[in-house]
Amino acid sequence: MKGVLADRMEIMTRLCLWLLAALTGFPACPAHAGLAPPPAIFVVTEDRAPQTLWLGNQPAGPHTAMVKRIVEAAGYRADIQMYPWQRSYFLAQTRPNTLIYSIARSESREKHFLWIGELDSGLRWFYRRAGSRQPLPRTMEDLRLGNTTCVVQGDIGEENLRQLHFMEGKEFVVAYQRKDCLKMLLAGSVSMLLEAPDGLQWELAINRIPDAAVEKVLLLPSSHTQPLYLAASLGSDPAMVERLRNAWLALSRSGELGQLRRQRITAPMNYHLPH
DSSP, X not given: OHHHHHHHHHHHXXXXXXXXXXHHSSOXXXXXXXXXXXXEEEEEEOOBXXXXXXXXXXEESHXXXXXXXXXXXXXXXXXXXXXXXXXXXXXXXXXXXXXXXXXXXXXXXGGGEEEEEEEEXXXXXXXXXXXXXXXXXXXHHHHHHHOOEEEETTSHHHHHHHHTTOOBTTTEEEXXXXXXXXXXXXXXXXXXXXXXXXXXXXXXXXXXOOGGGEEEEEEOGGGGGOOEEEEEETTOOHHHHHHHHHHXXXXXXXXXXXXXXXXXXXXXXXXXXXX
8 A cells, every 4th residue: 555655646746847847947846755855056155144144053034045945946955155255256256056146246247157036136335433523425536535445355345446446455445244344434444334234234233233323425326237146157057057047037927036035134132153
């Protein structure tokens, strides 16, 4: 009797996989006992809370949930590793069949990655300490000449500042992590930092610093055209990339990715990375 049931289960499972593959181009059946696990894809990212963070001993956040769902819908499983951005970026440039998120899509990066699908906007602002007696900069030229801005090493913001002819060491400095820029700003070592609003709010919350301690100054103009993406390294399997793109498109049209993007995570006390 057990053998008959097992045979029926295998037949139903194979039929399910065949039908969904024919209709969608990628499998979406749940895993069943006795079936081999889906192949893993190596995925790299950074601590970019609240969109991507380490929580409950695993990667979490809205962007992480979106990536996991895309990879799953394409018939794979995501092996997500979280590193400082500079290391993740290097791995995604040098290791085939590697995914990276959430990476800003810019003109200079266009030919260095295979772009799978947009996850979110990438708007970034210049911030300064509240209560500054210095005149509020009204243009990028005012900001460039009268201030020193902190930006994370290897971040798209560093690239943007260089394109705007900011001089490193005088008009901008680089820090290893986002939290370092906030410390430098509050200590008076720099007069500005460049960050996304939700990211800065997270850093303020976990450090128990009131939002009123900083104020917005100017929007980085180029961030309008640099959305955040899931991308693959050059040399990745074309079939894998195509399945991922099909999965992203189907999930975007269904509204599922939008629902995951709108998830909200409250900053926990004593938040820290495992690395």
